[in-house]
Amino acid sequence: MVEKFFQDHERKMPRDSLITSENDSEQDADLSLQEEHESKTHRTKRRDGDRQKKKRRNERRKGGTRAREGEEDLQAVSEKRERSKRKRAKSKQETSRRENNEEEEAQLTGGKGTKARKDIRNEKTRRMEKKEVGEVEENVDKGKKKQGSTKKGEKKEDGGKQLVKGKAREVKKKKHKKAETSSEPETSEEDDDEEEDNDKDVVRPECLSPEELEKLKEAVDERKKLIQSLRGKPWSMKKKLATLRESQEFVEKYEGALGKGKGRKLYAYKVLMTKKWMKFQRDFENFKTACIPWEMKIKEIESHFGSSVASYFIFLRWMYGINMILFGLTFGLVMVPEALMGRPYGSMPRKTVPRAEEASAMDFAVLWDFGGYAQYSVLFYGYYNSQRTVGWLKFRMPLSYFLVGVGTVAYSYMVVIRTMARNANESGVGDDNSFNFSWKMFTSWDYLIGNAETADNKFASITTSFKEAILEEQESHKDDNIHLTRFLRVLANFLVLCCLAGSGYLIYFVVRRSQKFALDGLENHTWWERNEVNMVMSLLGMFCPMLFDVISTLENYHPRVALQWQLGRIFALFLGNLYTFIIALMDEINLKRKEEKIVKFNITMWEASLYNGTVSENSTASPVTINPADVPRGPCWETMVGQEFVRLIISDTMTTYITLLIGDFLRAVLVRFLNYCWCWDLEAGFPSYSEFDVSGNVLGLIFNQGMIWMGSFYAPCLPALNVIRLHVSMYLQCWAVMCCNVPQERVFKASGSNNFYMAMLLVILFLSTLPAIYTIVSIPPSFDCGPFSGKNRMFDVIHETLESDFPPWFSKVFSYASNPGLVLPFILLMVLAIYYLQSTSKSYREANVELKKKLQMQNEENKRKNKRAALKAQMDLEEARMTAQEQQRNNNASVQDQEDDTDIHSSVQRPCQEKYGCNPPPPVGGRGRQMPSSRDPGSRTYNRGNHGPSGYLPGFARQSEPRMYRVPSLQRH
């Protein structure tokens, strides 16, 4: 029966060797020999084929050394051996007997684990590693763990190490043998011993044949890959460390051996350089992470408030980065060249403070309003000169100004859209609701939370979300009075609309009024009247959301829906305010242009009178020198627009900071210290501490950015201002959050809303570029200020450059390319491409659903198959156990061990099903014939069957039998 069993087993073997690569198969052959020798599992994995036959002799010899090595490992060295098979077989028997003795001793002393068992394990683990199934292996480990005894746990750890060492040693050995066989094929076995000793320091690449070199290279590459992927493996550090060291040693040792002569040197150099490069990359990575600003601050906030609050700060940092780049563009390409190479201050009228304003030009109040010297500086559009090139570099200033303006917007679009796409990729495609419950279950905990209070809030919110989800699932959500709710909702929306309209009108009114004040002259008015517009806008932005909050309680929405409504309303409010502001500005621009016409006419009159006067006084027609401050000038609406935006930003920033200080800090201080002498608990009761309002803050940030985009064409200083603002608010808000806010009651997910914010940013970007583009395209620039003065339209600068700086054919090509006949088809093509991409993505989504269904079906089928296989295995097991018990009767083995091993069997079985489940038994070849008799499992069975019970020590049977049926079970499933 046993023999039959082995035959069965034998049949299954070639499958393995077919799977493994050529390189491995030899290794396996080595290993199998060792195992056969040491642990009595008859794993003879040999490839059939001519190659193998040719090499058989070598291998046999190798096998001999291998075996000997095994003996050495167990301190059972047999000095002299003969080549003849029979004798070797005999000696093997001897050594195995010895081994068993040893093993038993080891077991008795209870010290280290049995070598043989370890080897099996090694073999197993190694194979799986090769097939890159870390998980399965992990399961095996787990299964082993379940054996329970601490001794085995220890063994497992050792196993990890041993596995690697064993492997490396093996490979080394193999190479060695190869090197040897190719150079001196007939070395005696004593040589091998020496080799063994010298193993560490002798590598002889010259002796390697090209194909072996290739193999070696492959092995080295494999090791390198292993090193690379090591960190992604869920192993314990000890195991990883051992693997790493071993692999590195291996790579170092054999890397040098690759290549010959010059090639070898080159190769060594390459290796050295890659090593250096890797090190540099790692250092650079470290450097990069060290360079990311505010990392620690954000981490601290993360741990206190969870990822959603931190997401605001990450967003803030991201904005900061974008603004840094915008600032670099405007500063480097516009402001600095003009300041350094353009005409100096005071050289022409547009660069000089007019006489009327000179007295107050340095007053702080004026400067704070960005009038006076600030107005006539590089900070604003009007200062720039229209000369085509500046400085010795022939820097094309107007062109650069225009391109920077366009580039700012283009870059922003690019970054926002790219980030959106990345976020969309990360958040997975499509099917949002397919794993609703599972996501709530498995991913709802935020591991960053390190604050007990936040954790409590999180517990509460998770519980409610569970309950809500269950309720929704049951759909027992009944509305008690649908008419009342509807009425209330309509009412609420009506109220909100009233608020929006009111705020819009208020802003319009205020802007018109301020224009009247401006006509009167600012000096006659109070501070409030001068700053009315900005203050009103900021105050509206502050109080309207609170009003909306109150109104939204009428609606009785689900909190998440309510939040979305709230966000939408605030968005509408901000947008409405911004656009009313812009419309009012447009009115003002038109007024200024009318004024400009009059001024232009006056100037020609003035010039004529000036020349007439001078001509009459002096007979010589010498050029008139008039102080540029005295020259009459146009109102320069561009600078006015820039100023308005800058003022808006400043006042917005101030309100934000002041709200922060009063609303958060003062409130926290009051609550904290008045609590000692108050009638109710302030901390838990009404005022309590404020929460950090993520969505409101993000919205504020987004609108602020929108204003930057809108205004930066007319005020190049805006990005710089914004950088300062963001920098300060980073520190201020971090501080405020840590010292006076409490974690949110309802902790929202960060990433879910990430793209929502990005989408808003995109919308704002689009809306803010609209007015800017409108003004650039349709309004002629002022005649006496700015880089485009004297041109009909601002974009004429492109034409001018094309005509004068490029060869004529280029401008011809350009004019053809910008022909509507070409542009329209192009747009059509893009639309078609978008349509195509969208429909493909739709079909992919459908295919996904189909695949999921298919997967489910397949899994069910597999399960059924597995069940059948398991049943069969059960029967086989029974059979094997019966034979084992037969043997057992003869040997006085302990029952304990038997159970132990069956345990292993059952635990190993499961993961292996996954791996080997679908391998049908391979066809039976003439395998037994090819096997050298020294490793023929049949012979062993024969031996055992004949003399086993009488001639063998009791330990033998006990050790080997359970393993015998464990291995086939591994194969079968």
Place this chain on the structure above:
Amino acid sequence: MGTTASQLSKESLSEYQELTFLTKQEILLAHKRFTELLEKHEKDQIDARVPMNKIITLPELKSNPFKERICHVFSTSEQKDGSLTFEDFLDLLSAFSDSATLEIKSHYAFRIFDFDDDGTLDCADLEKLVNCLTGETNDAKLSSTEMKQLISNILEESDIDKDGTVNLSEFQHVISRSPDFVSSFKIVL
């Protein structure tokens, strides 16, 4: 874990960098924090273990409902007491680090949720998991019918092969679709 307690040797530092998702600074910080947890006489030992009850006092883990599980999963201790060596600690931080892959994160998440270490998430595991997530207080707990409903819903969604448990590959399938698992499965020192 170098030769001296206060200093990591250069070789081991680079090895740790190679084997974890952590940067040099993070490893050094981790080492500092770890040695703070050690007893005085242990600081010179290479394989010193910090018991679980000390690890879970770390502010980063203190309020985590899975802190004991995390310790058990990452511990290589033979007594299964959840005590960690420095290397285990690094493994923990690496798996929870920012740059760790989804695979490794979901692997460890699975093991953390697998309360009985049997390789699958069965009903008992899921129930324990829900209880962990809803907190200890009694009023927050779900009623038994709610629990039943919840678990059956979860199994319906994620148990693809319908064997009544969620295995690792099913779990990873679910997790890989989740938008915010990677961003929330993080612990930073």
